[in-house]
Amino acid sequence: SSLLRSVKTLARPTTARAYSVDSVPSRKVTVLGAAGGIGQPLSLLMKLNPLVSQLALYDIGGTPGVAADVSHINSRSEVAGYMGDDQLGLALEGSDVVIIPAGVPRKPGMTRDDLFNINAGIVKSLCTAIAKYCPHAIVNMISNPVNSTVPIAAEVFKKAGIYDEKKLFGVTTLDVVRAKTFYAGKANVNVAEVNVPVVGGHAGVTILPLFSQATPKANLSQDDIQALTKRTQDGGTEVVEAKAGKGSATLSMAYAGAIFADACLKGLNGVPDVVECSYVQSTITELPFFASKVRLGKNGVEEVLGLGPLSDYEKGGLEKLKPELKSSIEKGIEFAKKN
Ligand code: NAD
Numbered sequence: 001s002s003l004l005r006s007v008k009t010l011a012r013p014t015t016a017r018a019y020s021v022d023s024v025p026s027r028k029v030t031v032l033g034a035a036g037g038i039g040q041p042l043s044l045l046m047k048l049n050p051l052v053s054q055l056a057l058y059d060i061g062g063t064p065g066v067a068a069d070v071s072h073i074n075s076r077s078e079v080a081g082y083m084g085d086d087q088l089g090l091a092l093e094g095s096d097v098v099i100i101p102a103g104v105p106r107k108p109g110m111t112r113d114d115l116f117n118i119n120a121g122i123v124k125s126l127c128t129a130i131a132k133y134c135p136h137a138i139v140n141m142i143s144n145p146v147n148s149t150v151p152i153a154a155e156v157f158k159k160a161g162i163y164d165e166k167k168l169f170g171v172t173t174l175d176v177v178r179a180k181t182f183y184a185g186k187a188n189v190n191v192a193e194v195n196v197p198v199v200g201g202h203a204g205v206t207i208l209p210l211f212s213q214a215t216p217k218a219n220l221s222q223d224d225i226q227a228l229t230k231r232t233q234d235g236g237t238e239v240v241e242a243k244a245g246k247g248s249a250t251l252s253m254a255y256a257g258a259i260f261a262d263a264c265l266k267g268l269n270g271v272p273d274v275v276e277c278s279y280v281q282s283t284i285t286e287l288p289f290f291a292s293k294v295r296l297g298k299n300g301v302e303e304v305l306g307l308g309p310l311s312d313y314e315k316g317g318l319e320k321l322k323p324e325l326k327s328s329i330e331k332g333i334e335f336a337k338k339n
């Protein structure tokens, strides 16, 4: 095979060598909840990611079909489906990045916290398995309520003696995706160039987009900023209502989840200056978990970046979100300690 590789290398123009599959490290990605509304399109997008060499798709049911389907796509990764408790260990063994979109979604009239009773237990059992089978993996938590499920995961990992705060991420990328889209529409700028940090947490007023730091700059009125902020905070509810009982955001979430997992993989592979917003263990406020810009690297979190200058409106929003975020964090920690 080394002969084959050198023949292949010779046949390739030298400029392409840096991008060849041979030079990209092997990376296993596991999706827990892969047969679900988010899990299926997310599995598709991860299959399209050339940084992935092995893709493990796990769910309580339905994964043989999803895996067979996705595996026919002619991209780099090998795909395998795993189903049920017995196969969870195999799905996780050797994994570099574990993405968790397992759990129930909202229906109209519900808050994310209304999902706590069911999803807390699911997250706890999946994290217990992660601690056992791939304790050094990076974890991307999508299951709601993220403000509580990330603290639950941290407690489970602490109990197992393997907690590494640099490797646990609450996925808030969808808030950033929404903020960018809504800002571009209002500011009439090219959406592909827009950047907006979103900090705090991932529910209602705990979602705090920092439009004062948005680029390209635009001269929006205070009314516009407030409307954009509210729409970003209520983005999830907008989709839940439009789906009218058939769940919450799945396609935009799969997109956001794929962007975030790609950033984690790039960080692991040593790509410099990979920065995304994420809900992580943090000291930038008095709250133990907080979403802000994070620089990703070979160990996961390389640096939790500060908030930067806030407008008076954003300063008010920051103070307003703290009590709710604090109680969601405490609720998660308490659950994990009791159960
Ligand atoms: P869904 O019901 O369509 O899919 C969930 C999947 O999880 C199902 O296939 C189910 O079988 C599976 N599952 C349940 N228990 C499991 C277990 N113990 N192990 C493995 N898999 C299990 O729901 P969805 O629309 O894909 O949403 C999933 C979660 O993601 C919800 O909690 C939702 O609120 C959350 N979500 C988060 C964000 C975010 O921005 N972080 C965005 C959208 C949705």
Ligand code: LMR
Pocket: 105, 106, 112, 144, 174, 235, 236, 237, 239, 240, 248, 249
């Ligand atoms: C979202 O923001 O779309 C998700 O958290 C799902 C939800 O319940 O809103």
